[in-house]
Amino acid sequence: QIQLVQSGPELKKPGESVKISCKASGYTFTDYAMHWVKQAPGKGLKWMGWINTYTGKPTYADDFKGRFVFSLEASASTANLQISNLKNEDTATYFCARDYSSYIYPYWGQGVMVTVSS
Amino acid sequence: DIQMTQSPASLSASLGETVTIECLASEDIYSNLAWYQQKPGKSPQLLIYYANSLNDGVPSRFSGSGSGTQYSLKINSLQSEDVSIYFCQQNYDSPPTFGGGTKLELK
Numbered sequence: 376q377i378q379l380v381q382s383g384p385e386l387k388k389p390g391e392s393v394k395i396s397c398k399a400s401g402y403t404f405t406d407y408a409m410h411w412v413k414q415a416p417g418k419g420l421k422w423m424g425w426i427n428t429y430t431g432k433p434t435y436a437d438d439f440k441g442r443f444v445f446s447l448e449a450s451a452s453t454a455n456l457q458i459s460n461l462k463n464e465d466t467a468t469y470f471c472a473r474d475y476s477s478y479i480y481p482y483w484g485q486g487v488m489v490t491v492s493s
Numbered sequence: 494d495i496q497m498t499q500s501p502a503s504l505s506a507s508l509g510e511t512v513t514i515e516c517l518a519s520e521d522i523y524s525n526l527a528w529y530q531q532k533p534g535k536s537p538q539l540l541i542y543y544a545n546s547l548n549d550g551v552p553s554r555f556s557g558s559g560s561g562t563q564y565s566l567k568i569n570s571l572q573s574e575d576v577s578i579y580f581c582q583q584n585y586d587s588p589p590t591f592g593g594g595t596k597l598e599l600k
Contacts, residue, residue: 420529420537420580420591436588470536478584479527481548483536 377401379471379484386490392459395487397471404452405429407473410480411445411456415467422478423469426454461491495519495583499592505600510571514595516581518562525585528557528566530577531594537580541566573599 382396397409411423424435426445433445444457458465468488472480496519506512516526524544529537539548541557544564554569568575576599581592 419593422589478589479539479542481539486536
């Protein structure tokens with residue numbers, strides 16, 4: 376069955392960096408894009424962008440340009456999200472999600488809680 | 494960006510009751526509307542896509558309807574396991590955008 380397994384929770388200080396992974400299984404990794412979604416504590420869902428798992432080309436939503444980097448380890452069927460120069464407002468759960476077609480998400484990782492605190 | 498407005502923000506209902514959650518798009522999204530259920534500490538689960546198509550494994554008491562800018566999710570015969578937060582999402586245009594969520598509780 377299709378699974379997306381993400382790395383564990385992170386506690387970081389402002390200004391530090393964090394790298395989150397999302398390992399896919401149960402399908403051909405390069406056949407589907409991987410998307411990233413942010414959920415701040417007690418808040419709604421915000422789409423961050425996606426990465427073409429065949430070409431490696433990332434696309435970022437406007438609010439996530441600059442400090443956010445999507446990358447791949449295609450040989451390991453893994454997508455990564457790196458956030459640099461962390462700020463308090465980056466405290467959130469970050470989900471990877473595989474689409475079915477055109478931004479419909481039947482498959483989600485379990486989420487990674489990133490806490491930024493001095 | 495297309496704005497998605499959900500109502501109500503919270504809802505209290507009894508077991509066996511029928512509940513309806515509404516979602517209003519800021520422009521016509523041509524039935525490109527999905528509904529997700531999210532339980533505390535869990536990832537969202539896709540319930541409905543293209544406004545009225547039930548995702549695999551989703552109980553038939555869930556149904557979606559609507560067109561244009563107005564959409565709704567209906568839950569028939571409410572069960573205890575339906576206590577969750579529900580989000581709508583438009584997938585008509587990039588960026589995909591989500592409603593603010595509706596918290597469903599038992600009365």
